[in-house]
Amino acid sequence: MSNDTQVATRREPSANTLEHTSAERTRERVVFQPPSDIYESENEYVLVADVPGASKDTLDIDLENNVLTIHASVRDHTPDGYTPAYREYTVGDFERSFRLSDEIDRDSIRARFDQGVLTLTLPKAQPTRKRIVVQAT
């Protein structure tokens, strides 16, 4: 499993190099790459991404041609009637794509969202073994 775009921290807007996502957005908004953990165990890959401010309904997980794309729209949580005095982060959407290896069982991918953290479980496909019988003539 490898990442298509360069590793960027949360503060850097995502540089989209993927052709199928290079279309411009209708809404003018900053898009960030969520910091992610990926680990592999014997039976599965687990991808954990930080998407604070997103909600279950605004999450989009898409799998197309082995490219897994996570998109999360984030609600603007700027409080009403207040003036910004100091800023360490900008509210924006999250998007990131990962290229999956062939060995993923694509039909059994599970997603969980809890307190701004998205966890994707990607089970490894069982190797399909087919015995070829050589027929004697």
Next chain:
Amino acid sequence: MTMLMNSVFDLPDVFRQLDSLRRGFENTLSCGSSAAAAFPPVNLYVNQDGAVITAEMPGVDPDGLDISAVADSMTITGQRQTAEEEEGQNWHRRERRCGRFSRTVQLPFRVEGDRVTARYRDGVLEVTAPRPESDKPRKVKVEA
């Protein structure tokens, strides 16, 4: 020849030492490559009634958060769940921050520590800190 034999037999030990060194490094650096930035990032908003602090801290147990306001400074302390380390786990990427954190924010005015309220939703913390009535700006009427 014996010298050579010795050094050959020592090799696995060297590798073991290197491996433990590597592990040591990995443990200290195990929590995210974005470790340089302060965690959690905070934003501060003000108006004449008080201040609102928002902080992006996904995956934090709100019950374990400690928020305190003293005079004109606010401190938020908490813990982010450490990823479970299991035998046979192979890490490909480790960018998320974990462990204990503490942030202190200097406010432009004093706030009432007793009336501070906080809300945690979808990984974003919002703390509202009102100013004491006596400190609020007052309009002065000019008498003719």
